[in-house]
Each structure stands twice: as structure tokens, then as C-alpha cells.
Amino acid sequence: MSRKIVLATGNKGKVAELSQLLTPLNIHIVPQSEFNVSEVAETGTTFVENAIIKARYAAKITGLPAIADDSGLAVDALGGAPGVYSARYAGSNATDSDNIDKLLHSLSGIAPVKRQARFLCVLVYMRSSEDPTPIICQGEWHGEITVERSGESGFGYDPVFWVAQKKCTSAQLTKEQKNALSHRGKALQQLLVKLSDNVEKAGE
Ligand SMILES: O=c1nc[nH]c2c1ncn2[C@H]1C[C@H](O)[C@@H](COP(=O)(O)OP(=O)(O)OP(=O)(O)O)O1
Numbered sequence: 001m002s003r004k005i006v007l008a009t010g011n012k013g014k015v016a017e018l019s020q021l022l023t024p025l026n027i028h029i030v031p032q033s034e035f036n037v038s039e040v041a042e043t044g045t046t047f048v049e050n051a052i053i054k055a056r057y058a059a060k061i062t063g064l065p066a067i068a069d070d071s072g073l074a075v076d077a078l079g080g081a082p083g084v085y086s087a088r089y090a091g092s093n094a095t096d097s098d099n100i101d102k103l104l105h106s107l108s109g110i111a112p113v114k115r116q117a118r119f120l121c122v123l124v125y126m127r128s129s130e131d132p133t134p135i136i137c138q139g140e141w142h143g144e145i146t147v148e149r150s151g152e153s154g155f156g157y158d159p160v161f162w163v164a165q166k167k168c169t170s171a172q173l174t175k176e177q178k179n180a181l182s183h184r185g186k187a188l189q190q191l192l193v194k195l196s197d198n199v200e201k202a203g204e
Pocket residue numbers: 008009010011014042054069070071072073086087088099119154155156157158170182184
């Protein structure tokens with residue numbers, strides 16, 4: 001019998017990437033939108049804290065185990081900004097496009113060789129809202145910020161994240177290609193290993 005886990009994110013792009021990679025497990029991943037879980041304030045100063053806040057909240061509302069993703073973009077020339085504030089870079093109601101505009105503006109005049117950045121992703125699995133030992137996995141993906149947008153796939157900052165290995169932006173990769181390289185894909189590979197142990201044990 002497959003076990004249900006709630007995916008504690010309101011981001012459809014994340015849901016698409018995470019559910020694809022979780023398919024091999026004998027678990028039923030349900031996005032939190034199906035339970036009307038509202039947005040929770042991300043008050044932490046680290047990705048780890050924010051991922052725990054989101055997982056704990058979804059687990060509490062649904063009574064199910066939860067997986068949360070907190071992620072963002074760290075740009076070297078900006079001292080690691082926008083970092084944990086990536087989703088709110090251009091303000092609390094900012095769209096992805098607003099955030100990209102602000103990023104390109106902040107980097108205007110910065111030479112291509114000085115535009116290194118990395119995506120960071122923390123995934124947290126909590127068996128319940130009171131789980132004292134959540135499983136925490138992290139992934140990183142290095143790239144450079146372009147001077148203009150290219151590509152329509154993915155979400156967030158993908159249209160301006162240059163992937164040297166593929167000579168295109170991450171918004172020009174297929175979902176499979178992005179998952180094979182990305183911060184989220186790497187964190188999820190680790191989580192899959194730890195989760196398959198855990199879910200098998202819990203399901204016995
Ligand atoms: O693969 C990615 N490709 C492009 N951009 C990305 C990626 N991964 C994270 N990002 C950006 C989007 C957002 O500006 C921030 C995440 O913010 P973050 O709070 O974790 O997610 P969110 O608010 O969109 O949804 P939720 O909190 O419900 O999971 O980093």
C-alpha cells in the first residue's frame with residue numbers, strides 16, 4: 001500500500017520537478033494545495049529553518065508526513081544576495097519577472113566573468129509536525145547570471161541562469177535535464193536514499 005506524503009510548497013514549478021523525481025518511491029505525493037494549506041511566514045534566516053517551518057506547518061494541518069523545499073539564488077557579486085530572500089527580492093508580492101528585473105538591474109555593468117552564482121536547495125522530510133529528527137538534504141548548482149532572459153521552461157530565475165555545461169540557461173533545459181543537474185535534483189537524490197529506508201521501515 002502506498003503511503004501519502006504532503007508536498008509543502010505553493011510553487012507549481014517545484015511540484016513538477018519534485019513529483020517527477022519522487023515517482024520511483026512507493027509513496028503518494030500530494031501537493032499541499034489539495035488540502036488548502038495556506039502560506040506560512042518564512043521567518044527563518046536560513047534555508048534549513050524555512051524548510052522546517054513549511055514542512056512542520058503542512059504536517060500539522062494535514063496530519064501527514066511532509067516534504068518541504070526552501071531554495072534560492074546566491075550571487076557572488078552581491079555578497080550572496082538574494083539568498084533566503086530570493087522569492088521576496090523585489091518586494092513581498094514580487095513576481096518571478098519582478099525579481100529578475102531587479103537582479104539584472106543590480107548586476108548592470110558587472111562583467112560576465114564576475115557574474116557567478118549558485119542555486120541552493122534544502123529539502124526537509126518530517127514524519128509529523130513534532131518530529132524531533134527531520135531528514136535534511138542540501139544541493140548546490142553553479143552558474144552565471146546572463147544579461148538578458150532566454151528560455152520559457154522552469155520557473156523563478158531560470159531564464160537568467162547560465163549553465164556552461166549545456167551552453168544555455170536553465171529555462172532552456174528539459175525537466176529531465178534540469179533535474180539531472182540542479183540543486184533540487186541533487187538534494188532529492190540524497191533524500192530518495194534516506195526516504196526509501198525510512199518509508200519502508202514505517203510501512204512495515
Ligand atoms: O530551480 C530554480 N530555478 C529558478 N529559480 C529558483 C529555483 N529554485 C529556487 N528558485 C528561486 C525561486 C524563488 O524566487 C526562490 C525560492 O523561494 P522559496 O520560498 O523557497 O519558494 P516559493 O516561495 O516559490 O514557494 P514555497 O515557499 O511555497 O515552496 O528561489
